[in-house]
Structure formats: structure tokens, C-alpha cells
Amino acid sequence: MSAVIICPRCGSSGCVIPAEEVLESISSMYAACQSCAPDPLISKQLPFYQLDQPVRNVDDAAMRCQNCGKRHLDIVIAHVLGILVREGLRGKDASLSDVGTPMITIGYPVPFPPRLGRDMLILVMDAIDRGTAEMLVNEVSEVKGVIERNGEPGQPVGILDADHTPHTYNLLAGCDVRGDVVSSAFGELCIYKTQSDTHIEFSRAESGKIGVLESLYYQRKLEGVVVDGCCGAGTLGLVAVLAGAREVILNDAFRPAVKNTILNIKANASVLGLDPEPEIHTDPSKLPLIADTGTPRLVATAHGDGASGHVDISVYHSDLADLATVIDRCDLCLVDAFIDVSTARFVQAWKERAGIVVTI
Ligand SMILES: [Zn+2]
Ligand SMILES: [Zn+2]
Secondary structure, X not given: OOOOOOOOOOOOOOOOXXXXXXXXXXXXXXXXXXXXXXXXXXOXXXXXXXXXXXXXXXXXXXXXXXXXXXXXXXXHXXXXXXXXXXXXXXXXXXXXHHXXXXXXXXXXXXXXXXXXXXXXXXXXXXXXXXXXXXXXHHHOOOEEEEEEOOOOOOOOOEXXXXXXXXXXXXXXXXXXXEEEEEEEOOEEEEEXXXXXXOOOOOHXXXXXXXXXXXXXXHOOOOOOXXXXXXXXXXXXXXXXHHOOOOEEEEEEOEHHHHHHHHHHHHHOHHHHOEOOOOEEOOOHHHOOOEOOOXXXXXXXXXXXXXXXXXXXXXXXXXXXXXXXXXXXOEEEEEXXXXXXXXXXXXXXXXXXXXXXXXXX
16 A cells, blocks of 8 residues: 655645556556557648648547547647637647647656546647646646746756756646656666756656666665765655665755655655655755755655665755765765756865765
């Protein structure tokens, strides 16, 4: 019996599924059943007015499998496009590719076009308003949330460092919490994130980072005390727990990252062999958006007797250079900052305390 996890964004209990349940069902989550209609073969570039009449007029009941209740991704996007055209936010010459970026709620390299059920899609869109976003969530049952993009598509979401204003997208309607299945040589996790304030990581970039951890493991550098310095949603630090690290310290200067990390400790507790509830030392909702300089805060701790022995986890909200003043010694410090951020200050602060500092 898995613990029920309350979604930190929408407050519902069905939103964040414990990782072990996700991993059990992921291979069939997006698959067609035997009764599903074949792929509709809709060109993503075809103007709306040239789509077949039933596709143009699709409503929530139409073109849905009577058996499994799912619809093909392209049908869902056509339904969304129909509403955008109706509301005047897209012209009749707009195509499926003009809707936005569809993100499945549990990211996984699906080797076929996904079939979607209720709340399985989050849309990242340009040219969208709150009223229409609410219509999409209410009228299209697959749509769980609508996020409005800010800035250029490639601009990273989150904070660069404590001196910069964070760059975030806007959650216009619904809930933006989604997970990604992270695969490593040590096993799999499901890492959840509030997507409107978390950088969208493409799985290639993510697997490159996991590859760095795997090679550290084979050099026996992942056994002792590991600091995941810019932990984001906690991916690398929690993979280090899977790999058998004795102690893992997760830190981020950005409050949403700290909240997501705590959520991921809960969601992956059973996979990681942790006690189900982490101990909270500072109410995360009372933290400043960006950690004040000079005041590293211990937010949560978790413990467990995982497959590879006892592990202690702590979660801090701090500037990474400041964190070095409260951590005695670590064997490995991982610095996974955004590409255009100078990591020299962090490396300088940690080179005395850490056996090795690895920038990823
Ligand atoms: Zn939610
Ligand atoms: Zn079906």
C-alpha cells in the first residue's frame, strides 16, 4: 500500500503517483488497446480548414476509444486547435504544429504516438490567454494544465544565480505538475516538477548528466558524502542515493526547486528505501523565493535503509557558495548550473571542502 501524496500545486491526491506505481505501469501507459482505432495519420502541417470534417469538429466524446477511453495525441491536439480557432486565437490556416509544445504528464521515451487519457497532457503555449486556457482544461479531458511561455523558447526557466530575477512561465489553468522517468545503471526514478518554474530538460541532456554519474560510480566516487549543489528537482542527488551514496545533500537557491526536491523524496521513498515522510525543519512555503545570501537553511531531512545500506538525505535552500560554510566535508560536489552561468565562484568555495568538484 503506497502513501498518498498531496500535490503541492493543485492539492489533489491523485496528481502525484508514487514512483513504484508509475514504473510498474509506464510501458502500457500510452499504448493503444486492442479496440483503439488505428493511427489517424494527420499531417501536423495541414491547415485547420483542410482537416477532415470529423477531425475539425471533434468534441470530447468524439474519436475516443470506447474500451480504454483514450484518444490519439493528434486527435487531442486537433480538439485543442478547434477551440483556439473558435476563440479567435489561431487562424483557420493554423496547423496542429501551431498549437504549442505538448508534454505528456509522465515523460518517458514512448516509441509510438501516445494515446492519452484524462489529465495526461500539459501544454506549453504562446499566444494564449487565461480564459481560453481554462476552456481547454475544462473541455478537453486529456489536458491537465496550460502553461504560457515567456521569452525565447531556448531561454532556461529557473534562476541563474541568487543575483538574478528568476525566469518562469505562467501557469494559466489546471495543474503543471508532471514527472519524468529517469533511467540509470542503478535503476529508475520518477522525478516530478512544477513545470512552469522548472527548466524543460530534453532527455538527451538529462541522460548525458546521468552518464557522468555512472562514470563517477565506476570510479568509486559515489559512495560517501555527495553534495548535489544546484539540485533542481533533485534528479542527480536522488540517483546518487540509488547508486548507494552514504549521505546526499541536495541544495538549491530557488524555492520551487527545494519544494520539488522534497516532493520527489516522498514520491520515490519506496524505490529509494526511505521512510515515507521526510522530516521538515523549515516550512518550505515560508522560504524566500531566492535564498538570502549568508543564511543557508536546512529545510528537510530523510533517512532510510535502502538496498545498499543506510542513507541520510538533507535538503538545503542556499546559495551554493554559502552552503560550503555549513557542510564540513564531502567526497563529491556536483555543480549542475545553467550553461551560461559562471561556476567559478562555486568551485572556488568548494575546492577545500570536497574531495572532488564536478561541474556538469
Ligand atoms: Zn496537481
Ligand atoms: Zn483503446
